[in-house]
Amino acid sequence: MAKDPVRVLVTGAAGQIGYALVPMIARGVMLGPDQPVILHMLDIPPAAESLNGVKMELVDAAFPLLKGVVATTDVVEACTGVNIAVMVGGFPRKEGMERKDVMSKNVSIYKSQASALEKHAAANCKVLVVANPANTNALILKEYAPSIPEKNISCLTRLDHNRALGQISERLKVQVSDVKNVIIWGNHSSTQLNGEFISTVQQRGAAIIKARKLSSALSAASAACDHIRDWVLGTPQGTFVSMGVYSDGSYNVPAGLIYSFPVTTANGEWKIVQGLSIDEFSRKKLDATAEELSEEKNLAYSCLS
Numbered sequence: 001m002a003k004d005p006v007r008v009l010v011t012g013a014a015g016q017i018g019y020a021l022v023p024m025i026a027r028g029v030m031l032g033p034d035q036p037v038i039l040h041m042l043d044i045p046p047a048a049e050s051l052n053g054v055k056m057e058l059v060d061a062a063f064p065l066l067k068g069v070v071a072t073t074d075v076v077e078a079c080t081g082v083n084i085a086v087m088v089g090g091f092p093r094k095e096g097m098e099r100k101d102v103m104s105k106n107v108s109i110y111k112s113q114a115s116a117l118e119k120h121a122a123a124n125c126k127v128l129v130v131a132n133p134a135n136t137n138a139l140i141l142k143e144y145a146p147s148i149p150e151k152n153i154s155c156l157t158r159l160d161h162n163r164a165l166g167q168i169s170e171r172l173k174v175q176v177s178d179v180k181n182v183i184i185w186g187n188h189s190s191t192q193l194n195g196e197f198i199s200t201v202q203q204r205g206a207a208i209i210k211a212r213k214l215s216s217a218l219s220a221a222s223a224a225c226d227h228i229r230d231w232v233l234g235t236p237q238g239t240f241v242s243m244g245v246y247s248d249g250s251y252n253v254p255a256g257l258i259y260s261f262p263v264t265t266a267n268g269e270w271k272i273v274q275g276l277s278i279d280e281f282s283r284k285k286l287d288a289t290a291e292e293l294s295e296e297k298n299l300a301y302s303c304l305s
């Protein structure tokens with residue numbers, strides 16, 4: 001029997017990540033080749049015409065799995081009944097900026113969209129925040145949507161994870177599909193920790209901006225699909241991935257931060273991988289990125305007050 005369609009919200013859908021992401025979702029890359037979808041696309045009024053153009057292209061692509069498109073500048077209409085929300089809307093950084101430099105513009109968006117999601121999304125909606133600063137936007141969304149279970153709110157560090165896989169495969173001249181279980185700890189920022197390729201992975205976003213004069217889009221869209229696919233459909237046996245999730249104090253990371261951990265997923269739920277040994281070098285990095293997230297949290301609240 002054909003499955004019921006899943007409603008997937010993409011905010012900032014007229015932007016460059018949105019433009020790369022919505023065809024992937026409509027083609028089944030996010031939820032599987034037998035899962036029909038209805039796309040909800042939100043952007044702001046100045047982008048309404050462009051958003052309508054994206055809708056026209058989705059129609060023109062004749063995706064068999066795409067059962068409907070809602071393209072709107074109304075946040076309530078956008079959020080109504082959605083099962084999955086990919087929050088991309090916001091402002092990207094430009095060359096020379098850190099991700100937290102877009103904080104004041106972006107956190108207020110997440111405060112206001114939190115209540116629309118809380119009131120109008122489907123029960124058990126899964127939320128992925130992509131817009132920067134991703135961890136802190138997700139935390140603000142969580143705090144202003146207290147009835148959404150904290151296990152349902154996450155942020156994207158899968159792009160950093162995938163970048164690490166890519167770097168290792170290039171260096172070792174092996175297939176990327178033969179590399180697994182790298183870990184991104186902490187913030188999607190230049191304090192994150194990642195095995196031996198720390199600086200390349202930390203600075204990859206800035207290198208892309210330098211090269212394209214625009215921040216990463218196709219890789220970000222692809223990582224967002226990987227994140228949701230694994231969350232909904234499960235990680236393969238023996239494989240863990242990185243997700244920014246609400247800290248429960250594992251690995252002595254302060255509870256109350258959205259922090260990237262190694263996770264496995266099954267039945268639509270993530271679980272932090274426990275018992276990995278953390279050496280002194282890594283401990284310092286885990287603490288530094290937690291410290292940065294605490295500072296960002298305070299900064300976010302000062303922007304909102």
Ligand SMILES: NC(=O)C1=CN([C@@H]2O[C@H](COP(=O)(O)OP(=O)(O)OC[C@H]3O[C@@H](n4cnc5c(N)ncnc54)[C@H](O)[C@@H]3O)[C@@H](O)[C@H]2O)C=CC1
Nearest residue numbers: 012014015016017043089090091092130131132156159220
């Ligand atoms: N976590 C991650 O790994 C990554 C995060 N990003 C972040 O994703 C965000 C989007 O990046 P791009 O698509 O390149 O930017 P973009 O500027 O091309 O698109 C953003 C879209 O969001 C819309 N927007 C602004 N305010 C909105 C609101 N209140 N509601 C709905 N839509 C709104 C804009 O009109 C625009 O169409 C940026 O914050 C960027 O820094 C980008 C790459 C990777």
Ligand SMILES: O=C([O-])CC(=O)C(=O)O
Nearest residue numbers: 093132204205206215216
């Ligand atoms: O670097 C940026 O500003 C965009 C982003 O988050 C990334 O590419 O990792």
